[in-house]
Amino acid sequence: MSSLDGEGELGDPPPTRPTVGTNLTDIVAQRKITIRELGGCMAPIWSSYYGNCQSLLFVVDASNPAQLSASCVQLLGLLAAEQLAGASVLILFNKIDLPCYMSIEEMKSLLRLPDIVAHATQNISTAEISAREGTGLSGVLRWLQGSGRTQP
Known part of the structure; x- marks a missing residue:
């Protein structure tokens, strides 16, 4: 398990709002990266979108401890999916x-992340971000450009 840090200039972050349904976005940096964003309410049909998935970004709300156990259950379901066995994962x-x-230490402990990483087939990394302020997003972009295979 590794952690991403370091900042670059990405410009102003876009306005944020909770995902309802699905969003499809292309990011072009060194290469084109297609991102399909699926809201948590869409969890029952997530498996419909696993095909051709090389990298998985799993977003946890660090300000909502009541949601953490549900996030852990969803993460375990994703990691157990056969189609995602070779995907790189960034939490x-x-x-x-x-x-x-x-704190990241509290969240890792509550999620039992060291145990999850020890038993997962996937390469799992973590990062702290603020989508609203743009903090940490340059590290996420670097991770995506390397498809999770190389760590910054």
Whole structure:
């Protein structure tokens, strides 16, 4: 398990809002990266989108400890999916800009992340981000450009 840090200039982050349904976005940096964003309410049909998935970004709300156990269950389901066995995984602890966010150590402990990493077939990395402020997003972009295979 590795962690991403370091910042670059990406410009202003886009406005954020909770994902309802699915969004499809292309990012072009060194190469074209297609991102399919699936909201948590779409979890029952996530498996419909596993095909051709090379990298998985799993976003956890660092300001909502009540949601953490549900996030853990969803993460375990993703890691157990046969079609995602070879995908690289980046767990993003979002909303670190809020005063009530949990530390990364608290979240890793509550998720039992060391145990998950020890038993997962996937390469799992973590990063703290603020989608609203743009903190940590350059590291996520670097991770995506390497398809999770290389660590910055």
